[in-house]
């Protein structure tokens with residue numbers, strides 16, 4: 335019973351692939367001359383390329399920088415449409431709408447997987463989010479995962495972790511198979527792969543290509559770019575597109591490619607790998623043996639044409655070949671077919687699962703990730719414990735006699751706030767660490783940005799901020815011997831928590847805005863220093879730099895210090911010689927409003943700052959550029 339279900343799941347993975355046609359594609363990228371110059375030049379990286387890729391193995395080959403990846407990205411719908419100056423893409427004769435990339439699979443060159451999860455868990459993650467909730471109950475999703483593991487030959491390593499920089503995991507080939515599996519879960523009929531063999535040894539590369547060949551033989555359209563493949567790989571190809579400098583120099587059956595090159599005067603020696611031979615021809619290492627009179631004529635007549643490259647005769651020959659003529663005919667037929675057929679109603683990209691399901695699955699992965707990679711959480715806990723004991727020892731049982739009673743308490747609060755703000759700089763890692771993974775998954779429709787954002791924020795706040803903070807507060811409060819009542823302790827914890835939350839939220843905002851730690855560190859440290867200096871405690875802003883006094887209204891230090899001071903000094907009585915001095919005297923002297931609202935306005939301000947930072951962090955995540 336189990337076996338037949340699993341076989342059925344394998345069969346469900348076999349979906350006949352479409353024919354993908356593209357016509358007159360020209361793509362430009364902007365090139366900025368220098369960092370300081372606003373002048374932008376445009377570079378044409380695809381020049382008037384056309385072709386048809388049918389079910390089977392379709393390879394795009396060319397020397398480095400020839401435009402293979404760019405063509406693949408444009409076809410797969412992952413390249414910024416702003417650069418597309420001309421051209422159309424059809425899938426089975428229908429215009430490919432802007433959402434079609436979500437129905438196909440794109441396996442990028444770099445394997446983007448969660449390293450702390452096993453192969454099976456990664457595949458389950460894909461299945462949980464990308465298969466519809468209602469139709470696929472958990473058991474069915476499990477069957478599909480098993481089917482993919484079976485189809486990709488991943489049984490041996492299914493329960494091995496992918497691996498991180500600290501953890502040795504599966505091999506490069508297995509990682510690539512897992513990346514392919516993440517996409518196969520949705521049973522795509524059209525699969526794009528960018529250089530699937532790069533970084534793999536010859537045998538592993540061979541086995542990956544064998545796997546793609548098997549997938550193509552089940553009816554899928556497999557389109558991939560490739561770099562220097564072996565002859566054994568060449569034999570697996572059905573269709574070959576050769577590119578140079580953004581132009582196509584051959585597109586046709588792979589088995590006829592050497593014959594075509596012979597016909598234009600380039601002889602492939604026996605025993606030479608045809609793919610190496612083509613690359614040598616393109617880069618000019620193999621010269622034309624004897625251009626036939628017709629070819630010389632072709633070149634001559636076309637040297638006046640503006641559509642083809644002046645220097646390189648290969649695109650000229652190709653444009654005059656019967657392969658190109660045949661292609662044009664097919665594309666014309668497609669046009670007339672298209673005029674009979676109304677264009678497909680664009681399939682709207684919708685998520686397969688609900689927001690709460692996404693929140694649950696992503697949170698679940700985050701928890702596993704933290705438990706298996708607990709360095710940050712343990713570090714924060716140790717740091718919190720260390721600093722709480724340090725502050726407790728320095729300010730051990732603060733005296734109630736003046737003047738040191740005020741001075742020591744303020745010193746302690748300043749230390750505490752600094753610790754909460756600067757001790758949480760690790761929060762800038764949050765979105766930078768997983769930026770590639772987030773871009774990869776969110777653009778492929780795994781989850782909404784909002785679900786990812788909330789899951790990440792909570793997975794960071796609970797283990798890395800809240801738990802260490804509770805430990806920190808309890809140790810420091812009782813070692814310092816502050817006011818001994820439950821309400822004051824509660825307000826102390828609340829003030830530190832909100833100070834912590836505001837600082838961490840600001841770090842999240844920076845983390846969502848930039849992609850490198852170096853820039854993030856500068857961007858977070860600078861405002862914190864300004865907030866500290868201009869918080870109203872270190873510099874008297876009325877006597878100097880008054881034009882910067884507004885900073886205190888957005889200073890986490892200002893609100894955090896005020897809240898802690900009001901909470902501790904209100905209602906407390908201190909001794910000066912034999913007289914009693916209420917804490918309010920100091921607050922009055924400093925012009926601090928110590929009414930009930932005076933205390934709570936600081937808590938509310940910290941909460942508002944946190945919400946504003948979190949809101950903008952979310953907006954920044956939404957704005958992350960997903961185009962390649």
Ligand SMILES: Nc1ncnc2c1ncn2[C@@H]1O[C@H](COP(=O)(O)OP(=O)(O)OP(=O)(O)O)[C@@H](O)[C@H]1O
Nearest residue numbers: 363364379396397398399400401402403404405561
């Ligand atoms: N966003 C971009 N900005 C500037 N130049 C670009 C951009 N994208 C591509 N190019 C340029 O376009 C050309 C083709 O790039 P592409 O990555 O498609 O080549 P490729 O054949 O895949 O190369 P490789 O095998 O090295 O990956 C290169 O010269 C590249 O520098």
